[in-house]
Amino acid sequence: MSSNERRDRMDRTTAEQFLQGDRATLNAGHPRLAELLAAASASAHPAELAGESAAMAAFTAARHSPPSPARRPSMIQLAIAKILTIKVAAIAGVACASVGGVALAANAGVLPEPISSHLPGAHSSKSAQPHPKLSGSAQPRPIPSGSALPRPSGSAATALDLAALCRDFDGRGDREHRTKALEEQRFGELVRQAGKKDHDRVEKFCARLKPSGSPIPRPSGSAFPDGDRPSGQPSTRPGEQSGYPSDRPSAFPRASSGPAGPTQQG
Amino acid sequence: MVAPEDLDAVVRAAQSGDEDAFRLLYRTQQPALLRYLRVLVGEDAEDIASEAWLQISRDLGTFAGDWAGFRGWTATVARHRAMDSLRAMRRRPQSSASVEHFLDLIAPEETADRALELVATDAAVALIASLPRDQAEAVMLRVVLGLDAQAAGKILGKRAGAVRTAAYRGLRQLARRLESAGSSPPLKPNHWTGVTPSTTPALKEVR
Numbered sequence: 001m002s003s004n005e006r007r008d009r010m011d012r013t014t015a016e017q018f019l020q021g022d023r024a025t026l027n028a029g030h031p032r033l034a035e036l037l038a039a040a041s042a043s044a045h046p047a048e049l050a051g052e053s054a055a056m057a058a059f060t061a062a063r064h065s066p067p068s069p070a071r072r073p074s075m076i077q078l079a080i081a082k083i084l085t086i087k088v089a090a091i092a093g094v095a096c097a098s099v100g101g102v103a104l105a106a107n108a109g110v111l112p113e114p115i116s117s118h119l120p121g122a123h124s125s126k127s128a129q130p131h132p133k134l135s136g137s138a139q140p141r142p143i144p145s146g147s148a149l150p151r152p153s154g155s156a157a158t159a160l161d162l163a164a165l166c167r168d169f170d171g172r173g174d175r176e177h178r179t180k181a182l183e184e185q186r187f188g189e190l191v192r193q194a195g196k197k198d199h200d201r202v203e204k205f206c207a208r209l210k211p212s213g214s215p216i217p218r219p220s221g222s223a224f225p226d227g228d229r230p231s232g233q234p235s236t237r238p239g240e241q242s243g244y245p246s247d248r249p250s251a252f253p254r255a256s257s258g259p260a261g262p263t264q265q266g
Numbered sequence: 267m268v269a270p271e272d273l274d275a276v277v278r279a280a281q282s283g284d285e286d287a288f289r290l291l292y293r294t295q296q297p298a299l300l301r302y303l304r305v306l307v308g309e310d311a312e313d314i315a316s317e318a319w320l321q322i323s324r325d326l327g328t329f330a331g332d333w334a335g336f337r338g339w340t341a342t343v344a345r346h347r348a349m350d351s352l353r354a355m356r357r358r359p360q361s362s363a364s365v366e367h368f369l370d371l372i373a374p375e376e377t378a379d380r381a382l383e384l385v386a387t388d389a390a391v392a393l394i395a396s397l398p399r400d401q402a403e404a405v406m407l408r409v410v411l412g413l414d415a416q417a418a419g420k421i422l423g424k425r426a427g428a429v430r431t432a433a434y435r436g437l438r439q440l441a442r443r444l445e446s447a448g449s450s451p452p453l454k455p456n457h458w459t460g461v462t463p464s465t466t467p468a469l470k471e472v473r
Contacts, residue, residue: 015434019408019415032444033437036368039383039390041410044297047384051316052292059280098411150281266295 101130166206176201268294273333281326288326292319295337299344301387302406305395306348314351318344338417341407345421365447368393393440401436404429 010030018026018037027034165187172178179199182191191197193206268276273294279287284442299318303311321343329339368389391410394402400422407418408429415433422429 010434010438012434014460015437018432018437019430019433030441030445032369033441036390036440036444037395037405037409039368039386040301040394041298041405041412042383042387044293045384045387048297048300049293051296051312051319052289055292055296055319055323056285058320059285059326062324062326063283179400 067159162193167200169206178203270333274338277331277333277336281329285352288323291336295340298337298411299340301391301410302341302403303344303348304388304391305402305406306345306399308395310351314347316345317347332418334417338413338421341411341413342421346432365393365443366387369444369447393443394436397436397439400424400432401415401439405436405440408433 011035014029016024023034026037167188169178169181169187172181181187181198182197182202187202190202190205194202268290273291274288276290280291285449296315296319299364300311300315303314303318307314322340325343329336331339345441391406396402397405403422404418407413408415411418414420415429418433419426419429422427424432
């Protein structure tokens with residue numbers, strides 16, 4: 001019954017060998033564990049695919065929606081993107097190759113960065129020099145939050161003015177002062193663009209215009225109450241793909257033929 | 267089974283809108299995701315998997331990578347959805363796993379039955395889920411999702427070495443439990459040195 005004498009403690013090498021696809025060693029030394037892992041990675045059971053039609057429906061829906069479905073890329077993102085494309089081309093006047101990235105990023109609906117980086121005396125020192133490369137993935141993206149989306153008027157000048165107004169607004173000290181400042185006529189345009197004469201609203205609006213203001217929303221998505229979540233970082237993972245092994249056919253999915261070691265001997 | 271290199275092409279086809287390709291990706295990846303989610307969120311796994319696929323289908327166009335990348339990416343999406351759910355619940359579901367239950371299920375003559383096969387899979391996943399979470403996740407990502415230590419580390423926010431250690435400890439613990447239960451009379455585990463003192467309720471019941 002118990003020829004299962006080899007009750008060796010599983011050693012690290014065996015574990016790693018197994019994890020890298022060598023099932024034989026494990027079968028020999030730890031048949032039950034081999035069974036367990038084979039069962040855990042057995043081939044698909046029909047019951048596990050119950051959500052297929054729902055997934056297919058989601059796929060079809062996503063296919064027939066505009067490029068960024070359900071994410072509400074919003075008018076402001078698109079408008080800013082357009083402004084950026086024009087501005088970057090005009091101001092940077094760099095070779096197509098380097099501008100390409102910016103235009104691409106801008107078209108994808110990202111990045112207010114170049115707006116503020118072209119500002120006279122913008123907040124951070126790095127913004128003194130417009131650099132097309134800055135528009136990489138490290139930039140904040142404007143996230144529309146409410147239903148009443150701020151609509152930029154569509155001219156670069158307005159975007160610049162808004163950024164300047166935001167800096168003024170920021171400079172008004174504490175919350176109370178800033179709330180009061182919103183009553184002033186000079187902030188009228190800012191309030192209009194933010195959509196409401198509300199301190200938080202304006203502050204959020206400004207944060208989106210500012211390169212250092214808001215961190216990129218993480219893909220975990222819980223910060224987006226309306227369920228419009230950014231993706232589970234498809235944009236960051238691709239660079240790392242080479243890290244995944246493509247040569248592990250034995251790992252998954254795998255028929256339960258898996259480790260063939262005898263469970264009970266004798 | 268479709269070879270990994272063919273699945274690279276399937277990923278591309280799905281990205282360009284091919285429904286059959288997406289269906290194949292779903293069928294190939296869903297079981298692994300579901301089992302991984304079961305370790306994370308227990309009975310909510312189906313719901314969370316649906317959420318994950320919703321996001322996967324929506325964001326597939328922005329994903330760039332091959333089949334291996336797709337496996338890692340989908341696991342990341344699923345994990346994020348699971349973490350959101352756990353935050354909302356503020357606890358990790360309890361796993362009711364029993365070594366004996368699993369051992370009963372893997373009697374060779376019975377595994378031909380598809381229904382039992384699924385039960386065995388569920389029991390195996392439940393046993394893995396009863397490990398400390400870092401170990402359980404490392405084992406699932408490496409064994410069931412077929413990711414290497416580095417890829418799993420990226421998903422978990424850990425170094426590859428830490429994932430290797432966690433997976434090893436998980437396997438060791440599982441081996442110990444399995445081999446001290448079942449047909450042979452229970453043995454005292456004290457001749458094993460360096461064992462982690464933490465044992466789960468499931469293990470205590472068994473002894």
